[in-house]
Amino acid sequence: MSLRWRLTLYSALVSTVIVLLSALLIFISLRSSLNAGLDASLREGATVAATQLAGDAGSPIGGDAAGAHVQGQLPGFTALRVYSPSGGLVDQLGVARTRAPLQAGYVTVGVERTFTLRLPAGGWVQATRSEAELRTTLSRSVRFLTLGLLPLLLFGVVAGYLLADRALRPVDEVARLAASIAASGRYGERLPPVPGQDEMARLTSTVNAMLERLGSTIEREKAFALAAAHELRTPLTVLQGRADLSLERPRSPEQYVSSLRTVRESAAEMLGAIESLLALARSNGQTRLQPVDLAEVITQVVAAQWPAASARGQRIHLVPLSVVVLADAGALELAVSNLLRNALTYGRDGGEVWVETAHTGTGARVEVRDDGPGLLPADLERVVQPFQRGRDQQAVRGAGLGLALVSAVAEQHGAAFTLGTRPGGGLVACLTFPPVRAAMNIQAR
Structure with a gap:
């Protein structure tokens, strides 16, 4: 079943529940209102009769002009009965099919509703009215609500489908575009x-x-x-x-x-x-970060590159300040090794190279500097791309991947890789690592 029809069925189900609850509340409210009106009319009839009797159960209310006057004041077709204090029927106006017990209040017997009022002199007055009209009204209301429910449900299904179709149309566009790209490669x-x-x-x-x-x-x-x-x-x-x-x-x-x-x-x-x-x-894959001391990393890298530097008469100045960062030790060593190899390769013979670690306040950094010719400012951003070298470095053999690899390792660790020029000449390469907490968040993602 498609998502459109599932959403349509869900909306139809919700609409059905809402309509049924609304119909039930309407029916309960209508029945309560009709019952309240019936009870009010019975109380009014009994009160009118009691006023006419003036508290005396022995006074007649029917069979003469007084009875006609009382009948004219009664709401609807109401039957009245007057009982003596001993419970004997004294008089009546209208005909009631059932007899209710002499007990103050309302009572329903069969299809008739009766209200019994105690007279001050000790007698009783009962006002009785049939519930047939009330039940007929409720039955008609139930039929009306039932018949009206089907069009509402049908309307809800149609409206739900149209809304679902309108809402999912962009999703169809995404699916069609994905299928088109998969088929054509565009x-x-x-x-x-x-x-x-x-x-x-x-x-x-x-x-x-x-x-x-x-x-x-x-x-x-x-x-x-x-x-x-x-x-x-x-x-x-x-x-x-x-x-x-x-x-x-x-x-x-x-x-x-x-x-x-x-x-x-x-x-x-x-x-x-x-x-x-x-x-x-x-370097584009996932890595497991662990605490690594930058001082140990640069010490190992300098020891490995020392023979190559000595062969060209270059001196390496090492400042191994102990700073712990979260990193992949192998990837970090590879990045620092590329930075140092780059400084030795493009630095001048007999020149100097500085490798140091330092705190940055919240994080740490590794910095490699040389006193060679450096790079033109326009080349600083370009040389971090694969197979790219400075304009005056084309004669040096190499693939031009060292700085690109350093940039990839930096991105992998959430670090910043920057290149700059020294005031006295030469290149400054810096890897700035985030705080340990930020590095843990990078690993979690």
Whole structure:
């Protein structure tokens, strides 16, 4: 059963309950009103008779002009009976089919309602009236309410279906658009905006925002794949060209050794690019955050990079202030290692590099600085994209994935990654981590 019909049936059920309760309340109110009117008329008739008797049960009220006068004052067709103090019937006006007990108040016997009034002299006056008219009115009301219930229920079903159809129309648009995108692959399509601020408007805007995000992600992935193919094609072309050149004719052992060295360098470059691509892909997955001391991380990274720095005569200044953050230790070590490797690679020979940790008041940061040529201000945002390098760094071999990987790790941890230039020259790379409580909220999401 479709959602439209389920909503229609639910609304019809609710409407039925409401209509039945309303009809019941109307019936109860009508019956109470009619009974109250009947009781009031009986009390009025008994009071009129008692006034005519002036408290004397022995005075006649029927059979003469006085009886006609009393009859004219009675509401509707009311029968009166007068009893002596001993309970004997003294007089009557009109005919009552039943006899009610001599007890003050109201009583119903058969289809007649009787009100008994005690006279001051000790006698009794009874006013009796048939309930047939009242019951006939109630029966007609029940038939009217019953017959009127069916059109109301039918109207409720039709109105419920129309409302459900109108409410679910944007959902149908979402389903049709999703089916169209799935069939054609045209992720650039969008839903027509729904005016207002209701749930359907929010659904439409949310789906459009999701499609926009998916579209940008797909375009970014396509550009990433093209750039990766281009970067990997270069060392593969070198490998193929060197192999073809070596196989073109017999070579000397020295020439074969030179070709193999070129092959090894190209293979190492390609392997480094592939490993960076794998690390970048893994950085988009979920991580388990745990307390990590930033001082231990940067100490291990500096120890691993110390030989490469010594080979170029570079000095690393380490300031390992103990600061604990919630992070993935492996991913964090990889990010800091890329920052330090970037500073050593693009820094000047014999230059200096500073690696330090510090408190930020509420969080913590890792900062890596060098005294190299740095980057142009226009390149600071671009180089964090995959396969992007500074305009004056194109001659340096590399895939251009290091800073992109650092940016991905920062996003994974809810941290901020910024690049800047030193006043004296060089690049400043900073990873700023949120407080531990905020990091726990990031992990929970």
